[in-house]
Amino acid sequence: MTVVAMATDYDRSSTNQSAVNQAAAEWLKKGAVAAVQVSLGTINILDLGSSTGKNSAQELRTAIETIQQAGERRDIVVTHIDTLANDWSQLFQNVTSLPNSYLAASPGSGVYTHGSAKSFFEQVAPSSSIALAYSGVSFQWMSQSRPLSDCWMSFAGTKDRDAYESNKQQAAQDWHKLLQQRANELLPGAYLIATGVTLKDSDSLQQLVIKWGHESWQEAKRQGLVSQQEYSSFAGGCWLRSREDWLAPLEADLRDSFELLKYQEGTVIDSHWLDYLDSSSADHDRAKILADAYCRYVFAVMGGVVSSHLVHRPQADVNRVLDAMKARFTDLAAQKPMRFEFPYVLIVLRRR
Ligand SMILES: C[S@@+](CC[C@H](N)C(=O)[O-])C[C@H]1O[C@@H](n2cnc3c(N)ncnc32)[C@H](O)[C@@H]1O
Numbered sequence: 256m257t258v259v260a261m262a263t264d265y266d267r268s269s270t271n272q273s274a275v276n277q278a279a280a281e282w283l284k285k286g287a288v289a290a291v292q293v294s295l296g297t298i299n300i301l302d303l304g305s306s307t308g309k310n311s312a313q314e315l316r317t318a319i320e321t322i323q324q325a326g327e328r329r330d331i332v333v334t335h336i337d338t339l340a341n342d343w344s345q346l347f348q349n350v351t352s353l354p355n356s357y358l359a360a361s362p363g364s365g366v367y368t369h370g371s372a373k374s375f376f377e378q379v380a381p382s383s384s385i386a387l388a389y390s391g392v393s394f395q396w397m398s399q400s401r402p403l404s405d406c407w408m409s410f411a412g413t414k415d416r417d418a419y420e421s422n423k424q425q426a427a428q429d430w431h432k433l434l435q436q437r438a439n440e441l442l443p444g445a446y447l448i449a450t451g452v453t454l455k456d457s458d459s460l461q462q463l464v465i466k467w468g469h470e471s472w473q474e475a476k477r478q479g480l481v482s483q484q485e486y487s488s489f490a491g492g493c494w495l496r497s498r499e500d501w502l503a504p505l506e507a508d509l510r511d512s513f514e515l516l517k518y519q520e521g522t523v524i525d526s527h528w529l530d531y532l533d534s535s536s537a538d539h540d541r542a543k544i545l546a547d548a549y550c551r552y553v554f555a556v557m558g559g560v561v562s563s564h565l566v567h568r569p570q571a572d573v574n575r576v577l578d579a580m581k582a583r584f585t586d587l588a589a590q591k592p593m594r595f596e597f598p599y600v601l602i603v604l605r606r607r
Contacts, residue, residue: 275450275523275599276314276391282517282603283314283389286446287321289605290386291329293444298322298331298386301440303375303449304393305335307345311391312356318387319357319366333357334369336379340563343370374398376429378436385440390449392599397422398429400490407469408491410462411454426494431504434604438512441606447513453520453600454495460596461495464553467587471580472561480576481565489564491557501602517603522596546588550581 290298300318302311319331335346350356350368358366373379375390376398400422403415409422437447454461468491476486494500498520505515558577565573 275452275597276310278519278521278523278599278601279314279389279391279448279450280317282446282448282601283318283387284321286387286389286448286603287318288325289444289446290318291322291325291327293442294329294386296329298327298329299380299384300331300333301380301385301388302333302335303379303388303390304396305337305341305346305370306393307342308335308349308356309345309353311335311389312350312353312358314391315389316355316357316360318389320360323361323364328365330365330367332367332369334371334380336371336373336375338374339372340559341372343372346370376432376436378439380440382439383442385437386442386445388437388441388445388447390447392450392452394430394433394449394451395493395495397426397492397494398432400425400492400494402488402490404487405469406465407472407489408465409494410465412462422490422494426496427500427503429494430496430500431509434504434509434513437604438509438606443606445606446516447604447606449602451501451600451602452495453501453598454497461598463591464549465491467584468553468557468580470587471583474583475576475579478579480572480579485565489561492560496600498600501600505604512607513604514607515602516605517601519601520598521601522598542589543585546585549588550585553584554581 290300300315302308302315305311315333319333322331335350337343337346347368347370350358353359358368371379375393400409401418403409403413403418403422405415406413409419409426411419413419434447441447452461472481472486472489475481476483498518502515502518505513554577561577561580562573565576
């Protein structure tokens, strides 16, 4: 399976994921009310694709406060799920020490944190044990993906139709499998709440970012920093689902397992990035500063994927590759006026 390692600066660069996840807050409250109703004893909550917990510890606080404010005194166990390569130390540090984390909000009050290095394509908890499952911007990752000859990630405009179609099929199977596993774990009546990235139109920012990413990967090859074999075997590992992709299994055989409560597409505007600017910045500086910020955001995720791909190489080589890629990426991004809009999707399902 694809091994994804989020670079350690994910925490600094994940503000737009956080903004997307806030779209789920209202549903986390509803999911929390359902969690109390469906659990017989301990209330078990899953956080799927937690990364360092910087964002999800805050979102889960919404759910846990809802449970506690209702006067509920039963124990709550939160299990964070991510891959083996995740920065688990940072997760435990964030969950225990960030002021907006669910644990900081309720110290010593019967809320327990677990971490489990498992894939969300597997069953990660005992059957019929989970009262609420949450996932922030993680289900775009595939279990495996085929490299495309002309792009570093699956992209509607690719010329490599064979690889594109095979990744499309893989992504559909992945989503189906992921849902089947949740159907096993969730108690009847429990919610699965997920946010995700989605694709809206052909010149959306993500499509540009995919192209810039590919050009930066080509740059590493052009400079002789990666071999032909390393270059052509790289696959970005993500699939950005359309509405049809998200809903397909729910309109077919998984209709009996889940009720669709909400499907919402929207756009968040991440104003946090404007913090990088001060009003005296000249226009060309502004473009560069924003391109730098955007580059950090993209490489906080994709840097980990590139490093995993080059895991056989000394770290100094990997750093040279990443530096060359980031320089190229920033140049490309600086040529384009930056927008701060991120199309997202929110999907809420109830286990029947
Ligand atoms: C973009 S981060 C989102 C993190 C966090 N939930 C947030 O909202 O900021 C996606 C996370 O999904 C994890 N991930 C990718 N594939 C996975 C898999 N098969 N099983 C579990 N986690 C996975 C990655 O390691 C990464 O930490």
